[in-house]
Amino acid sequence: MQKVKRFEIITPAAALKEIMRSFRERNITGYSVIQDVTGSGDRGWQSGDELSDISKNILIITTTEPGKEHELEETLRPILKRYGGVCMVTDALWLKH
Amino acid sequence: MQKVKRFEIITPAAALKEIMRSFRERNITGYSVIQDVTGSGDRGWQSGDELSDISKNILIITTTEPGKEHELEETLRPILKRYGGVCMVTDALWLKH
Amino acid sequence: MQKVKRFEIITPAAALKEIMRSFRERNITGYSVIQDVTGSGDRGWQSGDELSDISKNILIITTTEPGKEHELEETLRPILKRYGGVCMVTDALWLKH
């Protein structure tokens, strides 16, 4: 088992492209995306039942090595500022296979 | 980065309204909901393929400041008792933006 | 509140049956499954828009008592080796109800 920092980002679906681009720039190639997350935050309740999909959030999970999490945080900060949303970082053990 | 308690609640979809109400009472305005979670627990396997949606679970993610998690726990406990489901609390760092 | 190890497994949907079987063998009866997870990893980007559903991932959440996590890890390792995917383990508190 290897120690990692687990990132969990919840943000409007529209931000996905930009976040994926920033992952690419940082050579982060492993991440998961859950579509169809609804939620509530500074912008009120996002029902997700819009015809235009604009009120849908996504949840992105990714990991970094310990020590490298700060770079990623700085990359994400301005994106989250523009689009809204949250990012949580936890310690986790990674099952190497 | 700010320390927070991350709550993860998995429970039948029917409980959502009540949980949202309890959030409102506690002034918790930030949370996310993932629909269409299937699972297995004390009530057996929930296939989620029912015509009536009754066997669907949801996953709710929210946060509190450290120290305030106990209040929220007490609010959730009776709801989970009635509807079933689980609640897990972890330590996380919140990326302020 | 009770200490638990929280497992989070992200893997192709095709692996679900085998993982559920391994849970059954270990008497793990509580777990949740989120369908429709897309993602990127060693096998590139999984768009999830295939006609055959083959590029869909799932996210499975489950728990063990502390100390018992190693058994489960060993069970999951060969499955993840075959199908790909990740498994993360974190410390959590479980809200008993």
Added chain:
Amino acid sequence: MDAGIIASNLLNAPVLFFFLGMFAVWVGSDLSIPQPLPKFFSLYLLMAIGFKGGTELSKTGISDQLVWVLVFSLLLSFLFPVFLYPVLSRFFGRSDSAAIAASYGSVSAVTFITAVSLLQKLQIPYAGYLVAALAVMESPAIISGIVMSRKTSTNSGGLPLKELIREAVFNGSVLVLTGSLIIGMVTGTSGEADLAPFVQYLFKGILCLFLLDMGLVSASRIKASNTISLTLVMFALVIPLVQAIPGLGVAWLLNLSTGDAFLFTVLCAGASYIAVPAAMRLALPDANPGIYVTMALAITFPFNVIAGLPLYLYLVKLLTG
């Protein structure tokens, strides 16, 4: 019993698709019809049958017979749980008994629609207005089922009665059915001309797809279940037969035509697996869907569609013959 009726029923395309679904589960196929497609089929079927019934009503008007049918529909749906609950509660827990009682007091729209398709195949006429009885019978059982369970317990909890009634009366499927019925009545022949192709041309096909899904769902429920006890199976087979009797009685009393008597009996004999579970999940969250939904969906529904329909028709013919 008439072999022709049995064959007509079994060789009807929708029923064959139901078997196809069961077969797929039996051989372990990966065939599945993901949500929200089944919801769409059910939405379409309710809308189509409601609208068709409404346009017919706009032509025939509201007859005395219709009023009596509706009165008895309401009564029976309300009374079924009152009689079922005491018996059931000897074998099941309080909440489970109430949920089962409510399911069987209510109706199964798809069983009704399959019955309509059998009548069409046999070219037996029936009155479109019976759809109104379908709409009327969905909700009362929910209320009486829960009231029964509350009478026998001091534990309050759960929804207040007022919210409960709203849940029962305005649940999605009741609303689409009743709404389409009223819209059909209001728009009359002009609406009929507008929507006829949509409502007619797709009907059988969508019913086939929906029953394919029902076959998949009910068979996998049987396969997966480890809660299916003999008691459960027995009740699921006996209750519809018992409930068919008052159905036949009322039909005879009101002098309904063969087709109408048959449909009314089918309404009594069916059990709900859409509207009732949705309401129970809120009103009695501790009732186990593994019991009441399994009974209605995985045993009673196939039983009715395969064996019940020809049997009820046979009995009706004896009676009205």
Added chain:
Amino acid sequence: MDAGIIASNLLNAPVLFFFLGMFAVWVGSDLSIPQPLPKFFSLYLLMAIGFKGGTELSKTGISDQLVWVLVFSLLLSFLFPVFLYPVLSRFFGRSDSAAIAASYGSVSAVTFITAVSLLQKLQIPYAGYLVAALAVMESPAIISGIVMSRKTSTNSGGLPLKELIREAVFNGSVLVLTGSLIIGMVTGTSGEADLAPFVQYLFKGILCLFLLDMGLVSASRIKASNTISLTLVMFALVIPLVQAIPGLGVAWLLNLSTGDAFLFTVLCAGASYIAVPAAMRLALPDANPGIYVTMALAITFPFNVIAGLPLYLYLVKLLTG
């Protein structure tokens, strides 16, 4: 004003299903039409109306009148935001004003389709080619809305203009509509024969289901919203009326028939809640959809469908005599 028109509009099945959706929210029903079904309905409607328009164009050819209609469509969609933005920005923030202006400069396909269905009911003829105007009017307002907001701010950020134009011109609904129109033109009568049943038989039915969903969505938006201010409601009611005027003017100028003039006015008066928000979410992510989508979807759309359509038709009749 003609009571017959009002009644024809209100007793039209699609509009009644819209009311049914609103009613469901009002009584707290759990009725919902989950995604991607509404997307499917909208995809179908755009394809059907585009294709039908295209096959008609393949018969009539491209007339001078059509060219003029398209020129004015382009112009109006471009200009509406230019005039709206300065007024709006006195009451709303920069981004919000731009998003509102773009929404109202653009068009509402479903309002247009409901208008077509009203004409059919009243048996008033109209030219299929007006669908081309619908396609042309969707995008320009998006561009001019954003340009307006950028002129008034030094803060860059957001998409570069080039990407923005692509987003506006090639968004999904514009593409399906325009694509189907062109495919209809190219395949002509042979294509018409192929697709006629699909495009015609389902049309009214799918429109009913879609409006049922629109009723649900718009009513729950009103119910849930705590951002609905009086200013917002006022603008959402006044802008369509104001925009109808140049629509009527152009129709009179180009000597359009009653049906065509009516449809053109409806295009001007409608506000977009599909294409525009999709573009805004990328171009002006800080604009609050709780404001601009709520206005277009929850206030202007019901207003137009319920009261606007008969009103515009009345005015057109006055004008075309």
Added chain:
Amino acid sequence: MDAGIIASNLLNAPVLFFFLGMFAVWVGSDLSIPQPLPKFFSLYLLMAIGFKGGTELSKTGISDQLVWVLVFSLLLSFLFPVFLYPVLSRFFGRSDSAAIAASYGSVSAVTFITAVSLLQKLQIPYAGYLVAALAVMESPAIISGIVMSRKTSTNSGGLPLKELIREAVFNGSVLVLTGSLIIGMVTGTSGEADLAPFVQYLFKGILCLFLLDMGLVSASRIKASNTISLTLVMFALVIPLVQAIPGLGVAWLLNLSTGDAFLFTVLCAGASYIAVPAAMRLALPDANPGIYVTMALAITFPFNVIAGLPLYLYLVKLLTG
């Protein structure tokens, strides 16, 4: 080669919608048809074509020619991978080669359906029973492909052969197609009367929507892929042409009519991207879908639909005179 055939194929509405989908990806549009809609379209198409074939079979009965067609279908689907695997395994890994071989040995239902729609447009008659060949050819290649890969390796792992065969024979699409075929045969003319509107009126329209999605999916696969090598493209273009030859040979041997010979050739030349990947994901999880699905879906399918169909028809006409 006949320019008329090429034009007829390219100006066919379904093919034009395929181009529309590709165009949308090319210009970076956000157009998408979210799941499970494409699954619904595919379910419908399989059901419709199976049922139509079945009702025709119920009229014509099972002829000697049909039996021979089915025998050769089985044989070819089984043999294709046997010949392809050794060649492929010089360029690709063991599992990838097996997966590619299985894909090309199996068939593409949508290519077949598009071919049918071309015949209809050109008013060339064809026998409905060829649908049975489509059903028969889906599975054998899956089994022989995997058997080939296992023979060349000592590493066991993966599903046992028995489970594998079940997976191949009872996968969802095979089951719906075969099931509908049998239901069509059993219900015969009475079933035809019931389902004709559903099965016929929607067919072309749903095919258009499905091909729109196929255009989107295949184009974005090409755009996104960084694994598309020249070898891969070459094989994806050459294999269908090579496989068409035995198809033409068998057609000539069995003296099939122009329409039937064409459809049989199309079956041989097509590659599976639904049933085979679903089976491979379980049987050979280490095969890379980025290779075998991309070849079948993003290169061979467009090639066949755009250029292959007219070419095969031209060759068949040469052969059948």
